[in-house]
Amino acid sequence: MTMGLIEPAWYRDPQWLQREHEQLFGCCWIFAGLLFELDGNGHRVMTIGATEIIVQRDSGGRPRAFLNVCSHRHAQLSPIGLHGGPLRCPYHGWVYDRAGVPVGIPQPQAFAAVTADPQAHRLTEFACEAAGQFVFVRLSEQGPSLADYLGDEYAFLSRASSGSDRVLDEFEAPVSANWKVIIENALEGYHVPAVHGQTFMQVDGMQRGIEVPVDVFDHPLHSSMTHAAAPAWLARFDRSMAPKIGRWPWRFDHYTHHHVFPNLTVTSFLGYSFHVQRFDPIDATSTRVHSRTLGAPFEGQTEVGAKLIERIYADGHAFTHRVFDEDGAICRRVQAGLAQARRRAVLGDGLEQRVAHFQRAYAQIMADATGAERGCAADAQRGKI
Ligand code: FES
Ligand SMILES: [Fe+2]
Known part of the structure; x- marks a missing residue:
């Protein structure tokens, strides 16, 4: 058992959230959306910390981010959305054009300096890069490349996007809890029997056997977990289902859950779809969750297989929404407790080590930043702590 590193006040204090906006959301690479959503002329408006940004693709297809x-x-x-x-x-x-340059100005004779040098009047721009379909934005001028920041998660996200070009299910919903409460809840399976007794425990192929989840902590900020599917179930699946539903680009034999610090999670079972969630603080005690399920393309699918996968996806979406409601309800209860809490949490060995990993990364970034002259911790800028 270890003591948690996050003070109760840091889950409820609006001034502390302001510090997080500056020192954490203002410094880390933050997941901002999917490349294929921005095909054509589209743009997405969203908040990162307290900053409203526009993300769009330029004429070369590169994602770019601008102050709104x-x-x-x-x-x-442009409004959020x-x-x-x-x-x-x-x-x-x-x-404005795709590169944020003002190209159409009514009554331009009144703005000779702008029309003579429109580049000088471009929208304020931020660092923006993609790992596969996953677009990230960094508000600070200085900092690591996205690849350096993500480490092994760069390859995971790139591979997870292979062929993913459609959103099967999407919803946004507020949850009445601090964003860290929701992240921490997503990083442990200890609550599953008590909170998801009627849902998670019933998932096909995931009934608990001898397989135990394996946690990966190769990076000081991010972590992941894999949980092998039950071999007997997998053998049945390969025999009866796989020949019909066909092949997809990245098949694996487990459930996996990845946390990309600070506020992105990506999960998948077998790789035929990926559930992508972003947790965006609204204020100190509420969070907007943006959930998307991405579908993989199939090869060699039969007509029966198409119906089967449609059914699997529909069941998956219903499951996702149920689990979301159950987690939302328990996170509200945690926040209600945090309103009065006086001591730090205690974290179980093994069971809650991904929570402990998150808290170490978080505490280090916030502590470094507090002592740093610049707004961002020097180490966070290098992508390591
Ligand atoms: S403020 Fe935007 S055109 Fe005037
Ligand atoms: Fe849960």
Whole structure:
């Protein structure tokens, strides 16, 4: 058993959240969306910490991120969400191209300096890179490349996106708990019997046998877990289902759960779909969860197989929503307790070691940043702690 490293006040204090916005969300690479969602002329507006950003692809297809503020007189350019069409300011109608340069200005004679040098009036831009379909944004000017920041998770996300080009299920919902409560809940299976007795415990192929989850802590920030499927179930699946539903790009024989610090989780069973969740603080005691399930393409699928996989996906979505509701309800209870808590948590050996890993990364980044001259911890900037 170890003592937790996060003070109860850090889960409930609005001023502490402000520090997280600056020192954590303002410094780490944050998952911002999927490349294929931005095909064509689309753009997504979202918040990272306290900063509203626009993500879109430039004419070369590269993802780019901009502050959601017009260069003219500061109007918010576009509302939160996914939109089609070019960026056009609602106030005086300035139009921006894919690289954030103002290219259409009503009554341009009044803005000679802007039309002579539109590049100088580009939208404020942030670092933006992708691992496969997963687009990330870093608000700080200095920092590691996305590949350096992600370590082995770069290869995982790239491979998980191979062929994933459609969202099968998507929802956004608020949960009345601090974002760290929800992340920590996602990092342990200890609560599963008590909270998900009617759901998780019934999943086909995942009934507990001799297989135990294996945790991976190769990176100081991120962690992952794999849990082998029951061999007898897998053999049955390969015999009766696989020939019908066909092949997909990355097949594996386990359930896996990845946490990319600070607020992205990606999970999959066998690799035929990937569940992607982003946890975005609304305020100190509530969090917006954005959930997407990505589907893989199949080769050699029969008509019967198509119906089978449709059924598997439908069951999967229903399962995801049920589990989400159960986790949301228990996280609310944790937050209610945290409102009054006076001591740090205690964390079980083995069972809660991914929570402990998260807390170490978190505490280190926040402590380093507190002592650093710049807003970001020097070590967080190098991608290691
Ligand atoms: S504030 Fe955007 S065009 Fe004027
Ligand atoms: Fe759960």
